[in-house]
Amino acid sequence: MKHSFTATIFDVLKKHFGEDAQAIFNNSELLKYINQKTVSANKGSKARGSFGNLYAIYVLVEDYINGGFAEKGDYSKYEGAKFSDLFKRQRELPFGAKLQNHALNQRMNQEFRKYFPTCDFIPIIRVVDTKRYWINTNLIVLNVNKKNVNLSYAIIEIIDSYVASKRSAFESFIETCERLKDIENEKPEEIKSFILGLLEPNVDARIFEIVSYSILKADYNDQTVYFGFEEDSIQPENLKLYKTGRTNANDGGIDFVMKPLGRFFQVTETTDVKKYFLDIDKLEKFPITFVVKSTETVKELTERIKEGAKQQYSVEAIVNKYVSCIEEIINIDKLKNSLQSVEDKGNIPDVLNEIIKQSKVEFNYDVE
Template identity: 60%
Template sequence: MTNNHQFTQVIFEMLNKYFDKNAEDIFQNSPLLQYLNIKTKSANKGSKSRPSLGNHYALYVLVEDYINKGFYNQKNYEDYEGARFSDLLRRQRELPFGEKLQNHALNHRLNMEFTKYFPTLGQKPILRDLETSRYWINENLLIIKVAKVNYNIAIVIKEIIDAYVNARQQSFRDFMSYCDELLEIENKDNNEAVNFIKSLLRPNVDARVFEITSYGILKTFMENKNILGLFFRRAY
C-alpha cells in the first residue's frame, strides 16, 4: 500500500541509496516503512497540519538503541536484556521538539496506531516486559526478505525519521521568519503588503502562520463593523 505524498520521494531516495533496485520490493514488503510513509505525510502538508512526534520518536529511540548496541550486524538480538524505559524516555526528550513527550507512545500508542493500519499482521513495533520495564524493537519488522535475501532496514528507518524532523524544523524556522516579516508589515507599501499577506494564505503555510494571518485579516475587517446591525439586517 503506497499512499504517495511529497515526502514519499524522500523515503524512496533513501531506500534507493541503500537497496538500489530492491527498494520498491522492500517498501512493499515492509509494514514499518509503509507506516512511516503515512506518518510523514505532514512534512509537506497543508496549513492545518499539526503533527505529533511521539510515535516517530518511540520508534526512533528503539531503532537507535538496536543500532548502537551493534545488533544491526549481529544475530543475537533475542538475547538482549532490553532497553530501559528511563533511558528511552530521556533520549526522546533530548530530540528536537521532544522535551515534553510522555510515556504514552512507548507504552501503547505506537502499537495501537500501527495495529489500526495493519490489523491482520499480528506484529507490533514495540515489545516490552512490564515487570522489568525493558523494551525492544520488533526485529521481525526490521528484517525484510526479498528474493530469498534478508535486508535490515533499521538504519534507513532512523534516517527517514531524521529527515522528517529536519523538515519540521525547517517549517518552524520558516514560521519564525514569517513572524518577523509580519512585525515589519507596516513598513511595506500597500501592494507589497497585500502580496505578502496573500503568500501567507497558501495551503502549505504553517498552521500557526495561517491562523495569525487569518485573525489579523478578520480583526481588521470587523474592527469598524456593527456586528449586531449586520446580524439583524440579514435576519430581517
C-alpha cells in the first residue's frame, strides 16, 4: 500500500540504510504496519490520526534505545519496561495526553495480527502479572542482503515525522478558525461553509464530535422549557448542553448531557447495531440520543437498528425494549438543519468559538 506519507518513510529508510531501503521495507511487517497507520499524515486535520497504536510501538522502541540495546547488550535478559513508565511516556507525547491503555495491553497486537495473520511474531511482549513490557526484537532486528540491520532509530524518526505532519495540519486548522473569527461579521457564509465541511463522513471522529457538540449547544441554547416544583413558581429555562469529557473516552456511553431535561447523547461513526445496544446496556437501558456520522436518513438508520435487533434478539419484547431506548437519532442532515437554525438567529460565530475552544482542549493545543 502506497500513500503520500510512504515517500517520507522511504526517505528515512534511505537515510539510515541507503540502497537497502526497499529490501528492508519488503522484509519488515512492522514497517508495513506503520505505513498502514500513517495514511492520514498529509490529509489535513479532518482525517483521523492514529496515535494510540503507533505510540505503543514508539515508547517501547524508545525504551529499547534508552537502555542501550540498539548498540549492544542482551535485550533477552532485560527485566522489561514498567507499564506505568510506558503509559506516562505515551501521555507526554503530542496528542497523547488522554490516550488510554488499550494499545499497550492488547489492541496494537490484535490489529497487527489482522494485517499480518501469517507473521510468526507480535510486536508487544508482556507479562501480565509483573506488568513488564518488551518490544519484539524479531520485528526490529532483521537480516537483509546478508546484513544485520536495526530498525529502532528509523522507526522513532518515522513516527516523529508523522506526528509533526499531524501537528502542522492541526495548527493550520486552528489558524483557519482564528482567521474566520476575525472576519465573522464580514463573511458569515464563509464560516458556515467551513463548518459544513467539518460534517463530512470522512472527518476525524474527534473533529466530528467537537463540531456536532458546538452546533447542538448553540441550537439548544435558544430553546426554552418551563420548570418548577409548584404551579405558581414555574420559570423559563434555556436548554444547556454539556460535554462530559474528551472525545473517544471510555465514559460509559455519555458524550453530552442536556440540562434540565437530563438527556444523554452518544456520538458514533459506526452503523454497527451492536455498538448501539452496547451503549444502551452501559446505561442500563436509560433513553439515549445517538449523533451519527452518517448521511443515511434517520428512517434508514432506524430501520437498520431494528433489523439488527431482530437478528440479535429473536424475542419481540426485547427488540422493542432496545428500540424504545433510542430517544432520537441525529444524523448529518439534522446537524446541518441545526446549523441553519443557528445561522438564522445570527449565532454562527458562537459555533466557531466553541469549535476553537473544544479543539484546543481536545488536542492540548494551549499546553503544547
